[in-house]
Amino acid sequence: MILHGRTLHPGTATGTPIRLTAPLSFWGGTDSEGRIVDAHHPQCGALLTGRILLMESGRGSSSTSSVLAEQIRAHTAPAAIILSRPDPIIPLGALIAAELYNLHLPIVVAPYDALPEATLLHVEATPTHATITWSTFTP
Numbered sequence: 001m002i003l004h005g006r007t008l009h010p011g012t013a014t015g016t017p018i019r020l021t022a023p024l025s026f027w028g029g030t031d032s033e034g035r036i037v038d039a040h041h042p043q044c045g046a047l048l049t050g051r052i053l054l055m056e057s058g059r060g061s062s063s064t065s066s067v068l069a070e071q072i073r074a075h076t077a078p079a080a081i082i083l084s085r086p087d088p089i090i091p092l093g094a095l096i097a098a099e100l101y102n103l104h105l106p107i108v109v110a111p112y113d114a115l116p117e118a119t120l121l122h123v124e125a126t127p128t129h130a131t132i133t134w135s136t137f138t139p
Helices: 064-073 089-101
Strands: 002-009 011-015 017-019 052-055 080-083 107-109 121-125 130-134
Touching (some): 002 121, 011 080, 064 089, 080 121, 107 121
Parallel strands (some): 080 107
Antiparallel strands (some): 002 107, 011 121, 121 130
């Protein structure tokens, strides 16, 4: 199975998806371990580290980019982020991490409602195009 999207920041990642039902601000919304700590967020307590984060968009705070860059450096960030609409702040954190630490977290805009949750996703985001693939396994 394959889904095409628009690259906001290039990179490659593989991981299990986690679909958020509400936008998230990394600043104040996550801790240094990559866990959602915003008490008002529906997925409070969920660990994002190494997962493919699916969410509609970010929830603001320009400090989100610096928190995300630090999580990328500390290897506690999601493996990739797939948004349903462009967000200018989240890709900035990935850009900063790429420039400062040479670590690349792909960020993609795609119709992620079509993505299954109980599978392994692979995100390949080049500067011009993004592809999300997964396989379905039926025993």
